[in-house]
Amino acid sequence: MTSAISAVTSMMPGGIPMPIDRTPDENEFQMTLIPETKIIFMGADIGIKPVTVNVIIHNDTKLLQAFKVKCTANYMFTIRPSYGIIVPNERKKVCNMTPREMFENFKPDGVKRIQCQFKYADGTSVHPPEPRSTINTVMNPVTDSQLTNVERSHV
Numbered sequence: 001m002t003s004a005i006s007a008v009t010s011m012m013p014g015g016i017p018m019p020i021d022r023t024p025d026e027n028e029f030q031m032t033l034i035p036e037t038k039i040i041f042m043g044a045d046i047g048i049k050p051v052t053v054n055v056i057i058h059n060d061t062k063l064l065q066a067f068k069v070k071c072t073a074n075y076m077f078t079i080r081p082s083y084g085i086i087v088p089n090e091r092k093k094v095c096n097m098t099p100r101e102m103f104e105n106f107k108p109d110g111v112k113r114i115q116c117q118f119k120y121a122d123g124t125s126v127h128p129p130e131p132r133s134t135i136n137t138v139m140n141p142v143t144d145s146q147l148t149n150v151e152r153s154h155v
Helices: 099-103
Strands: 008-012 016-019 032-034 038-042 056-058 065-068 083-086 115-119 131-139 146-154
Touching: none
Parallel strands: 038 115
Antiparallel strands: 008 016, 032 056, 065 083, 131 146
16 A cells, blocks of 8 residues: 555655655645544554554535545455545545446545555564665765765665
């Protein structure tokens, strides 16, 4: 699911790229999502037993809104409900239409992408980020030659 976040706007401390929640050609998400930026699947039996995380979609607009939750790893995640209608000032109301009927010719008014992390009960990451090599080239002012420094950093 982390592959859904592909655009990078700037860097966070430690050289970690900061993901954005939508691409420039997508409109801003109009409802409130809790958690807002990251979903963490955490538990002692992660990878062995199902781990449940509750996500709240709140329609704080004055309009009827439709939602659809998409996932890049459907074999790994079960999302219920994965689509529906939310009336103004409510959190959820499921529609009787199938996803194909509802979204066949639909262009979303807003998009929000959220990064997901998987952690054991002690807080350690299931898949820690792999270090990525970065090469820094600096000119030596005395000899006018290049000095190369290879660093390992976590991204």
